[in-house]
Amino acid sequence: MRTTAGTALLTDMYELTMIEGALRSGTASRQSVFEVFTRRLPARRRYGVVAGTARVLDAVEDFRFSGAEIDYLAGAGIVGDETLDLLRDYRFRGSIMGYAEGECFFPGSPIMTVRGTFADAVVLETVILAILNHDSAVAAAASRMTTAAHGRPCLEMGARRTHEASAVAAARAAVVGGFSGTSVLEAGRSYGIRTIGTAAHSFTLVHDDEEAAFAAQVAALGPGTTLLVDTYDVTRGVERAVAAAREAGGELGAVRLDSGDLVAQAFTVREQLDSLGATSTKITVTSDLDEYAIAALNAAPVDSYGVGTKLVTGSGHPTAELVYKLVSREGADGAMEEVAKSSVSKASLGGLKVAGRVRDRSSRAAEELVVSCATLGSGRAELERAGARPMQVELVRDGGEIVDEHRDDGALERAKERHLASRNELPYAAWRLSEGDPAIPTRHVDIYPGDDEDPAATI
Amino acid sequence: MRTTAGTALLTDMYELTMIEGALRSGTASRQSVFEVFTRRLPARRRYGVVAGTARVLDAVEDFRFSGAEIDYLAGAGIVGDETLDLLRDYRFRGSIMGYAEGECFFPGSPIMTVRGTFADAVVLETVILAILNHDSAVAAAASRMTTAAHGRPCLEMGARRTHEASAVAAARAAVVGGFSGTSVLEAGRSYGIRTIGTAAHSFTLVHDDEEAAFAAQVAALGPGTTLLVDTYDVTRGVERAVAAAREAGGELGAVRLDSGDLVAQAFTVREQLDSLGATSTKITVTSDLDEYAIAALNAAPVDSYGVGTKLVTGSGHPTAELVYKLVSREGADGAMEEVAKSSVSKASLGGLKVAGRVRDRSSRAAEELVVSCATLGSGRAELERAGARPMQVELVRDGGEIVDEHRDDGALERAKERHLASRNELPYAAWRLSEGDPAIPTRHVDIYPGDDEDPAATI
Structure with a gap:
């Protein structure tokens, strides 16, 4: 369901106070790279499933501060005039690339990369994470269920056990994970999903x-x-x-x-x-x-399974635990620099990243290759050297134009097919429901010039 | 956040096909009583918390099938012309009573009772359950957290870990459970909650x-x-x-x-x-x-706690497992009859119910008294005899007029205060975080004339 009222206030307050601070220091306009990834998969999960991409693109387009939003922010004293001026004119003018909807992912996979000024990109954090965390959690549960069902149809019936708007998104995410119908009518209207009941x-x-x-x-x-x-x-x-x-x-x-x-x-x-x-x-x-x-x-x-509560609540893991981290930004000299915090237990890998799936001779996935690089070109060359399938596609062109094929009427069906192909490419261990490691390991390579850290231990 | 687009398609398809069938048999117009309750509390929970009442009232008011909804239903062939005619004119014309928002509840507590024709009342099932299941799950988690915090402020910061619209409802439910602020701006705008970050x-x-x-x-x-x-x-x-x-x-x-x-x-x-x-x-x-x-x-x-993921996902129990069951309906002779299915493991108690909280001499809650009765009057007399505090209030007047005090600008703050009072009334065991029984037992009494079943074992 498209949120008709705009998405700009589906945002944590600190995104706006950070803009307020960054305007003071002159860093609001620094070119920045934010990355969406997870540090770990939930217990028993062998892979994650990217879902919600089309909804993210709609939310980015609808992310505008109209008069009503500005009036609220001004009245509540959330931010001052300079920030309000920036928000009044806000539309995302950067670029976004990411794993196509339906792809499997692993710890450290850069499933979405948002580039733009710090102000442009930081403010999208909450809504992008909310959508991807919810939809990917449901899709991952759905994928395990359709795997377990061995071809018998699985039908989504969980609307009554989750927030009424989540229910519609959950029905969509379930289809990404291989479900073939839903009970909830709004999902039929909004996404053309077959309704049952x-x-x-x-x-x-x-x-x-x-x-x-x-x-x-x-x-x-x-x-x-x-x-x-x-x-x-x-x-x-x-x-x-x-x-x-x-x-x-x-x-x-x-x-x-x-x-x-x-x-x-x-x-x-x-x-x-x-x-x-x-x-x-x-x-x-x-x-x-x-x-x-x-x-x-x-x-x-x-002959078929109707699944409710456990599907829409992610079967024990209602959120995908994806995070949105600044990994690179313009320095005082105008050059891009890798950045990463060093907090105990939450360290991140810095740098723009390019990712590929390395396959063995039988075309089965063997490794997630993540390359920290100064430019996309150098990263992609590294993938090519390794014979890896490139995982990232362009979702929003530089300047803010959305690549419509990732949210058009056929996008959901293609995401479902893409997921099936991506899952089938994984080693058999991926199909297990028991405890275990991710189906393939993530290998991190840093080709950023002059970098000598060893980041392997932190993925 | 009010759903501006109407709530009528936030509904399971079978609600409408049931109306289609009931129109055929002439039962669509039978007076019916549906009840929202839970069969059990989640593991380790000593009480549930009613939350979402104000959102239910808004959803009931917005539950209208406009031209766009009718066109979708007709085009998709979901139901036929007679049902479409009924839906086109639909507005809820029955009555709703229930536990006031913030009250604690227990297995078998009739937290909401919807009366109207079968068609009028059955069609609200999905959206009522969705709202109450989500909001009550978050409020119950919030209540345990504020209990554990012993007066230190708890602040809601989980927007990024749940569906973007759920996040706003979760912030509201957290306040019912005792939280004192939220990170998500839309919750500040929609519900006047203090925003932080x-x-x-x-x-x-x-x-x-x-x-x-x-x-x-x-x-x-x-x-x-x-x-x-x-x-x-x-x-x-x-x-x-x-x-x-x-x-x-x-x-x-x-x-x-x-x-x-x-x-x-x-x-x-x-x-x-x-x-x-x-x-x-x-x-x-x-x-x-x-x-x-x-x-x-x-x-x-x-000095204070900021809580994210675990709050908005109900701390291990993202749904309250509330169900919506037909408990009484008009028979062929025009008299109301108790009804209940007898499915193994899912048996329900029939009959209209009146509920009260019995307190001991120190005014501490001792028992949830649930009375199956033919009329509200006879049930209330039974509560009075037992000295029980009546739990149900009028939410929608017969005919469909909403009692605005349960959703006005002060409703959330009153629900927060009501929850604190309701929680404080419980025995100390209610505060424990460990495994255990509900804080008070539920006792069921059946004063329905001529009824000789013993329902005690099924709660």
């Missing part, structure tokens, strides 16, 4: 009995609908469901199971359906699923 | 050295500002920070520590500040805090 237990309960409910649903949605059969007794429910469809002249599309021991029930219900001759009637299951439950259901005769 | 590491790094950065910040924000002292060496940072403020003719407001061993550092930095004579300079800490880290820091000389 038939009825809840309340529909059965508002009727005098299950027969009446099933008859009404079949009359409205046709015999190909999915009937929820566990409001009362499942065996009786299945019987009535098949009968309701046949009375309307068809075979039932599917039954849905939403409680109890789903593995055992799937076998029982499949047997019952087959014995009733309803061999084409499918079984969909929906109760508190996550990637582990899905893996356990693989041996059962289930 | 000064500078990140990037601000120090964009300058040629720490002295220049501190001087610029003090010039812009005054010596009372908070300086981040751990970009390089903390001891040197503290020295420079105090000096920068004094050069500008004042004493430094505070230093911020954002990495390393915060407990040890807080002692060292306090000692250093005192030895420099900066006894009024405060210490704020901000690195990956949760309620346990805050509790551990209690013994250290820290």
